[in-house]
Amino acid sequence: MEKPLLPLSSQLSLQNRVYEVTLNSAFLSWKEVETRPKRTSGNIYGPLKAAGSHYVPVCEIISVQETEEDCPSTDTGKWHKVPQSVAESNQHAFTVCYVERTQKHRWRCSDVTLHCTDRTLCLQWVQAIREQLSLLTIRPKRLLVYINPYGGKHHGKRIYEQKVAPIFSRASISTDVIVTEWANHARDHLKTEADLKKYDGVVCVGGDGMFSEIIHGLISRTQCDSGVDQDCSDEPLIPCSLRIGIIPAGSTDCICYATVGSNDPVTSALHIVVGDSQPMDVCSIHHNNTFLRYSVSLLGYGFYGDVLTDSERKRWMGPARYDISGVKTFLSHRYYEGTISFLPADENVGTPRDKLQCRSGCNICRLPSADKQVSKDEESVSDIETKGVWKVIRGKFLAINAACMSCACPRSPKGLSPSAHLADGTADLILVRKCSRFDFLRHLLRHTNKDDQFDHPFVEVYRVRQFRFTPRYEDTDSELDLREAEGTGHKRFFSQICREHPACSCSLAHSSWNCDGEILPHAAIQVRVHCQLIKLFARGIEEQSVFEEPYALSAI
Numbered sequence: 001m002e003k004p005l006l007p008l009s010s011q012l013s014l015q016n017r018v019y020e021v022t023l024n025s026a027f028l029s030w031k032e033v034e035t036r037p038k039r040t041s042g043n044i045y046g047p048l049k050a051a052g053s054h055y056v057p058v059c060e061i062i063s064v065q066e067t068e069e070d071c072p073s074t075d076t077g078k079w080h081k082v083p084q085s086v087a088e089s090n091q092h093a094f095t096v097c098y099v100e101r102t103q104k105h106r107w108r109c110s111d112v113t114l115h116c117t118d119r120t121l122c123l124q125w126v127q128a129i130r131e132q133l134s135l136l137t138i139r140p141k142r143l144l145v146y147i148n149p150y151g152g153k154h155h156g157k158r159i160y161e162q163k164v165a166p167i168f169s170r171a172s173i174s175t176d177v178i179v180t181e182w183a184n185h186a187r188d189h190l191k192t193e194a195d196l197k198k199y200d201g202v203v204c205v206g207g208d209g210m211f212s213e214i215i216h217g218l219i220s221r222t223q224c225d226s227g228v229d230q231d232c233s234d235e236p237l238i239p240c241s242l243r244i245g246i247i248p249a250g251s252t253d254c255i256c257y258a259t260v261g262s263n264d265p266v267t268s269a270l271h272i273v274v275g276d277s278q279p280m281d282v283c284s285i286h287h288n289n290t291f292l293r294y295s296v297s298l299l300g301y302g303f304y305g306d307v308l309t310d311s312e313r314k315r316w317m318g319p320a321r322y323d324i325s326g327v328k329t330f331l332s333h334r335y336y337e338g339t340i341s342f343l344p345a346d347e348n349v350g351t352p353r354d355k356l357q358c359r360s361g362c363n364i365c366r367l368p369s370a371d372k373q374v375s376k377d378e379e380s381v382s383d384i385e386t387k388g389v390w391k392v393i394r395g396k397f398l399a400i401n402a403a404c405m406s407c408a409c410p411r412s413p414k415g416l417s418p419s420a421h422l423a424d425g426t427a428d429l430i431l432v433r434k435c436s437r438f439d440f441l442r443h444l445l446r447h448t449n450k451d452d453q454f455d456h457p458f459v460e461v462y463r464v465r466q467f468r469f470t471p472r473y474e475d476t477d478s479e480l481d482l483r484e485a486e487g488t489g490h491k492r493f494f495s496q497i498c499r500e501h502p503a504c505s506c507s508l509a510h511s512s513w514n515c516d517g518e519i520l521p522h523a524a525i526q527v528r529v530h531c532q533l534i535k536l537f538a539r540g541i542e543e544q545s546v547f548e549e550p551y552a553l554s555a556i
């Protein structure tokens with residue numbers, strides 16, 4: 001068969017009506033040619049429609065296949081019912097499966113079956129669409145998938161098999177699937193064993209903890225392959241080349257929610273299929289000259305550290321553990337003393353209170369940042385950063401939180417820091433000073449509504465590139481020595497500290513850091529944000545206007 005030339009245009013039938021169907025390099029469109037009154041649809045989220053016209057961007061077509069009439073299509077199991085008159089005259093048909101946007105940033109697979117008068121025409125259409133899809137080289141063809149069967153409500157395996165695998169197979173993506181058997185199985189496999197050259201991306205099925213395993217494996221592997229020492233806190237890190245997909249099946253799913261706009265497995269699978277790419281910042285955390293962990297969402301000391309410590313003992317409860325531990329920690333009302341020093345970000349990246357939310361194609365994330373200038377100027381990141389002036393704050397804090405991104409999640413739809421950016425090379429540092437229980441509750445509740453959680457006299461927020469935290473008394477002894485002393489019964493020093501905390505009934509002067517849902521072993525840490533160190537199969541949260549008619553049609 002001859003190679004179809006574009007634009008390709010034919011009169012084809014759909015549900016007993018005749019349509020002018022056109023394919024060019026950007027869109028597949030179909031427009032009714034009959035003159036009778038047109039049916040209008042109330043759903044603005046479907047394929048773009050203008051007076052009976054439908055447009056699907058080629059980059060949002062998932063697959064095309066010849067449809068065998070009166071028999072189930074091979075991958076969906078659905079029967080395609082063809083009205084009698086059409087069936088008689090149009091025996092041949094092809095089905096195009098494409099992305100359809102629904103409410104709350106969710107994507108679905110939708111399909112349209114177009115009937116042709118002869119098979120040659122039908123095959124010509126299938127070939128033309130497939131050729132356009134083959135030009136989309138950003139789409140992954142082979143993926144390495146890790147499933148945590150114990151994340152969230154333990155549904156990871158079922159979610160993957162029932163909702164995600166059929167979409168990958170429809171999009172002709174081949175997969176190697178590993179169901180993890182122990183914690184850190186995925187991390188260690190990626191670090192040392194996986195043949196990464198074979199893949200176009202890595203997918204994790206699980207929550208934020210599982211995602212954390214994947215980034216630790218990939219980042220460590222990349223640094224190791226390039227001879228970068230992760231213990232050296234001011235050495236620039238090498239960005240990872242493989243993109244990561246998240247199929248949400250955890251308890252918080254904050255990284256998925258904040259990068260896609262929902263925690264829906266089908267939506268995530270479709271972002272992987274269309275080959276989206278969203279760069280993301282990563283914080284490295286060191287204690288003296290020892291690398292501890294990476295973080296992409298919340299790094300929280302005090303309240304969120306204590307919630308996590310308590311909730312780990314309640315893992316059997318599933319996602320509800322965070323609510324129970326949240327209330328318990330709130331009631332305990334512990335505060336912690338220490339010193340925070342930080343290097344503020346340049347003003348051109350905005351401020352945490354500027355209400356400029358990070359959205360798909362964000363202008364702030366596209367600005368050249370200190371990290372990104374490194375290769376151009378051949379100046380190291382630390383050279384650039386030492387030009388800034390460090391600020392120092394001492395005090396008593398209920399919570400110290402650093403958010404590299406908004407940390408939006410179903411519990412807090414605008415997140416811990418609603419204006420934080422995914423890929424600007426900064427984190428928002430939120431300091432909640434000692435205040436009354438009532439005030440702290442008002443602050444916490446504002447995470448769940450539209451009010452500004454930073455608009456309190458006891459809350460400060462800074463956009464930073466680096467920060468350090470030293471708990472009080474850290475200067476006299478190492479905290480591990482203190483913990484050992486506690487373990488061996490030498491509690492005098494500790495009880496002295498705690499007598500200085502009237503509200504604190506426990507024997508610990510230190511909290512722990514909650515690092516993306518994992519507990520860190522040290523309270524004194526140094527943190528640096530690495531701009532765009534990793535990439536996800538995502539595009540950031542889309543503005544509503546992307547899928548409303550006027551915008552979309554003016555873009556055509």
Ligand SMILES: Nc1ncnc2c1ncn2[C@@H]1O[C@H](COP(=O)(O)OP(=O)(O)OP(=O)(O)O)[C@@H](O)[C@H]1O
Nearest residue numbers: 151152180181182206207208209210250251252253
């Ligand atoms: N096979 C396994 N057995 C036990 N633990 C595992 C296994 N695979 C992964 N893990 C660990 O399970 C922990 C929790 O996983 P995950 O993040 O998927 O769910 P979650 O904690 O319920 O959700 P979230 O992190 O969103 O709050 C992770 O720290 C991960 O290292």
Ligand SMILES: CCCCCCCCCCCCC/C=C/[C@@H](O)[C@H](CO)NC(C)=O
Nearest residue numbers: 208252254297298407411412444447516517
């Ligand atoms: C007493 C009322 C409390 C209401 C408080 C609501 C605030 C919710 C804010 C949640 C932000 C979660 C940030 C994400 C953190 C994840 O990294 C981590 C691991 O999944 N999850 C948690 C809960 O630590």
Ligand SMILES: [Ca+2]
Nearest residue numbers: 281404421426
């Ligand atoms: Ca950031």
